[in-house]
Amino acid sequence: MLPKLREWLKDIAQTAGFSVEATQLVLLVVEEMAANITEHGYGNRPGEPLWVTARTDSRGLLEIVIEDAAPEYDWESVPELDLHELALEGATRGRGRPLARLLTRDIGHRHRPDGGNELSLRFDAVTLERRLKERES
Amino acid sequence: MNNEDVRHLVSITHIRDEAGGEVVEVAFRGSVRSHTVDIFRDSLERAGENAPYLLVNLAELEYLSSTGLGVMLQQSRRQEKRNGWMRIVSPSATVTMILGLSGVSDILASAGSPEEALRDLPHAA
Numbered sequence A: 001m002l003p004k005l006r007e008w009l010k011d012i013a014q015t016a017g018f019s020v021e022a023t024q025l026v027l028l029v030v031e032e033m034a035a036n037i038t039e040h041g042y043g044n045r046p047g048e049p050l051w052v053t054a055r056t057d058s059r060g061l062l063e064i065v066i067e068d069a070a071p072e073y074d075w076e077s078v079p080e081l082d083l084h085e086l087a088l089e090g091a092t093r094g095r096g097r098p099l100a101r102l103l104t105r106d107i108g109h110r111h112r113p114d115g116g117n118e119l120s121l122r123f124d125a126v127t128l129e130r131r132l133k134e135r136e137s
Numbered sequence B: 001m002n003n004e005d006v007r008h009l010v011s012i013t014h015i016r017d018e019a020g021g022e023v024v025e026v027a028f029r030g031s032v033r034s035h036t037v038d039i040f041r042d043s044l045e046r047a048g049e050n051a052p053y054l055l056v057n058l059a060e061l062e063y064l065s066s067t068g069l070g071v072m073l074q075q076s077r078r079q080e081k082r083n084g085w086m087r088i089v090s091p092s093a094t095v096t097m098i099l100g101l102s103g104v105s106d107i108l109a110s111a112g113s114p115e116e117a118l119r120d121l122p123h124a125a
Helices: A003-015 A020-041 A083-089 A096-103 A125-136 B003-007 B037-048 B066-081 B093-102 B114-118
Strands: A050-056 A061-068 A106-111 A117-124 B009-018 B021-032 B053-064 B085-089
Touching: A003 A020, A003 A050, A003 A061, A020 A050, A020 A061, A020 A096, A020 A117, A020 A125, A020 B093, A083 A096, A083 B093, A096 A125, A096 B093, A117 A125, A125 B093, B009 B037, B021 B037, B021 B066, B037 B053, B037 B066, B053 B066, B053 B093, B053 B114, B066 B085, B066 B093, B085 B114
Parallel strands: B021 B053, B053 B085
Antiparallel strands: A050 A061, A061 A117, A106 A117, B009 B021
């Protein structure tokens, strides 16, 4: 993810009231999802487009939408892996999506009308602070 | 390739001869993202070839992607095959958070300092 985009998302999250640590988690999820699209959607070809939109609302919800022009896929058909099991196996891959599941309030996916995909990541500060506390305990 | 990110991953390797065996310490500064993960992998592999015991100092690493985490798990296994081990040293707050959330803190052992990690050498005093 481009440094300018990271800074922009950081500003939006912190303006929406997310703590510094919670903002790091938001960036982590966006980084992981963008990397997944680049690798699996675009086959790591350079110069392919990603469009990122962010919205906040008065309830403290932050929605980040990542759109791509990669071949359409079915989000629900991708096997759901478990972080704990991946850790026990010492797996070297496959953590991006379960991390996104863990750290978001919910995730939406749809096909764009003109081709490609739209991934919607919705965050709230309460969920993220809970995850941070769970990690500490 | 994003040149700004590539410039933003620097590694320094230092080989040290300790009482319990030869140890190599590699310190990273910057961030491990999709554009820098190959450099991270190569640096770890090259460092690990020098000695069975590998200290990976992440005190100044700002970000570690899940792919970078996988690279460290692979390198840890390589060191075990060399009858050694790999220890993460002084991980930054962000890296500590990523290790914890991913559930790999128990697999990738960490130490607060190089000296603390070196106590795990087989013949350390």
